[in-house]
Amino acid sequence: MTFDVVGTLIDFEAGLTSGLRAIAAEHGVELDAETALAIYGECRRDADAGKFPDDVARCYRTIAARLGLPLGEAHGARLVEAVADAPAFPDSVAALASLAGNFRLVAMTNARRWAFERYSKALGEPFFKSFTTDDTGTEKPDPAYFERVLSELSNDGVGKNEILHVAQSQYHDIGVSRQLGIANCWIERRHAQPGYGGTIAPAQFTEPDLHFTSLAGLAAAVEAG
Structure with a gap:
């Protein structure tokens, strides 16, 4: 994931x-x-x-x-x-720990490396690999960001069809992952609030492959099989 x-x-x-x-x-x-x-x-x-x-x-x-x-x-x-120093969502640490029991977890963030290190620590250091904008030289939703990650993961024997991309941003993640043929899961964090808040609004909505309103929901679905 x-x-x-x-x-x-x-x-x-x-x-x-x-x-x-x-x-x-x-x-x-x-x-x-x-x-x-x-x-x-x-x-x-x-x-x-x-x-x-x-x-x-x-x-x-x-x-x-x-x-x-x-x-x-x-x-x-x-x-x-x-x-x-923003906090992790209340369900993030436990859900990531649960998912790590079944999948290798990879971070793909538009944050710089220095900030990501803080976030990763707050999340319990759950990631197998991590990619920041400092590493890729670009930002999502640029397809080049995803292509860089896919190339790196292919070296670990992971194919595109084995990846589920999990994200809340329709603009940065869900739309472009669909365009690139990567299965996706939309975590609709603002499901109880109107609009897109501090996230850039997409030009058009992309129907995700999977949809949950929390990361805990995804983790529970995985555990349920």
Whole structure:
């Protein structure tokens, strides 16, 4: 199983909104978290977007300007750290440990290596291999990212038809994995909330091969056979 990390296993929205709320509270600003997440998602689609989570500092300037938060490099750097320290979803660690009993787990993240190391530790270091944007030189949904991973895994005797790609982002993962003929599983983390939150919205929705609203649901289905 290959896994998206940020948004699927790690609750980056919680890290982002927690960091923003702390800054807002210090300056007497009432924060609308969903609006902040939507602005962040728009910002991440900019042509000049940088690597995650470093680019969060740039996005903070846009969020701050639109929501009345204080500007300043220190606040942006603080938000980068809040996102890099975002928590795992409550079901992630146990579900990954369960799945690791049946599959080799591979991380595929658009995060930089330095941030991924924090996320991996928070998840209990469950991965057989990991690929970051620093390793691939590109970001999902670029097919080249997936092709690099497929090439590396082929060296371990793993064929494309033996992989299930697990992710919450329709934009970054589900659509492109379908185009490349990789079986996929959509973990709909925002099933109880409207919209796509801090994740870039896809141009069109892709019906996944498997669909769960939690990683625990996937793990339970595997255990049930």
